[in-house]
Amino acid sequence: MSKRIHVAVGIVINPQKKILLAKRHDHLHQGGKWEFPGGKVETNESVTDALIRELKEEVNLDVNSTSAFMDISHDYLDKHVRLDIHLVTDFSGNVSGMEGQQVKWVTVQSLNEYEFPEANKPILEKLFNLDI
Ligand SMILES: Nc1nc2c([nH]c(=O)n2[C@H]2C[C@H](O)[C@@H](COP(=O)(O)OP(=O)(O)OP(=O)(O)O)O2)c(=O)[nH]1
Ligand SMILES: [Mg+2]
Numbered sequence: 251m252s253k254r255i256h257v258a259v260g261i262v263i264n265p266q267k268k269i270l271l272a273k274r275h276d277h278l279h280q281g282g283k284w285e286f287p288g289g290k291v292e293t294n295e296s297v298t299d300a301l302i303r304e305l306k307e308e309v310n311l312d313v314n315s316t317s318a319f320m321d322i323s324h325d326y327l328d329k330h331v332r333l334d335i336h337l338v339t340d341f342s343g344n345v346s347g348m349e350g351q352q353v354k355w356v357t358v359q360s361l362n363e364y365e366f367p368e369a370n371k372p373i374l375e376k377l378f379n380l381d382i
Contacts, residue, residue, distance in 0.1 A: 254330045258301040259288035261319060261373070262311065262338040267382050268355035271364060272309060275351060279329060280367040284354075286335070297334045305338070310348050314340040320376060324369030331369055358382055 262270035271284045289304040291297055298316055305311045316336035323332050347353040356364070358377050366374065 252325065252328055252330050254332070256291045256297075256332045256334065257288055258291050258297045258304060259286050259333050259335045260301050260305055260313070260316065260338045261286050261335060261377070262305070262309075262341065263382065264355060266355075268357055269361070269377070270309065270345060271354045271356055272347060273352040273354075275349070280326070282365075283367050284364040285367065285370075286373070287353075288333075291334070297336070301336055301338070305341070308348055308351075309353055310343055310346040311338075311341045312343045313338055314342070316340075320373065322369055322372055326368070333369060333373075335373060 270287060272287045274281050274283050274285050276282050287305055287308045288301060289308065291300040301316055302313045305313050316338050319335045319337045321332070321334055323330070345353050358380070361374055361377060
């Protein structure tokens with residue numbers, strides 16, 4: 251059986267209604283693709299705590315609260331991921347790619363111009379149908 255991982259993922263939306271994307275480094279799993287920032291939930295950590303920690307570590311944002319958006323399980327064959335996706339509008343600070351990764355604020359309408367991991371398809375569909 252392939253490795254199973256639980257991932258906290260943040261759809262960060264700023265007051266201009268733009269969404270934060272980060273580019274995964276080439277050497278990582280699903281490397282070279284764009285992602286919504288986030289990372290693995292550690293043992294004894296809640297999804298919210300993991301997301302707050304990851305958004306600080308990866309893009310230097312201070313998150314105050316999050317709200318559940320959707321859950322996706324996807325099998326990449328080499329890895330089985332469970333994405334626990336939350337919306338983040340309540341945050342402060344300026345974005346910086348703390349791991350040297352490219353970061354970008356984009357409109358919902360332009361999301362289809364970026365290449366995402368396969369598991370993200372339902373997220374994009376749901377975002378396109380949101381009135382933001
Ligand atoms: N953050 C994020 N991960 C995604 C997305 N879509 C998707 O399939 N994934 C997958 C890719 C990876 O297998 C996994 C995220 O794991 P990761 O390796 O980046 O986790 P991490 O940030 O804790 O990194 P590390 O400490 O292990 O280096 O989830 C997405 O939109 N955002
Ligand atoms: Mg990560």
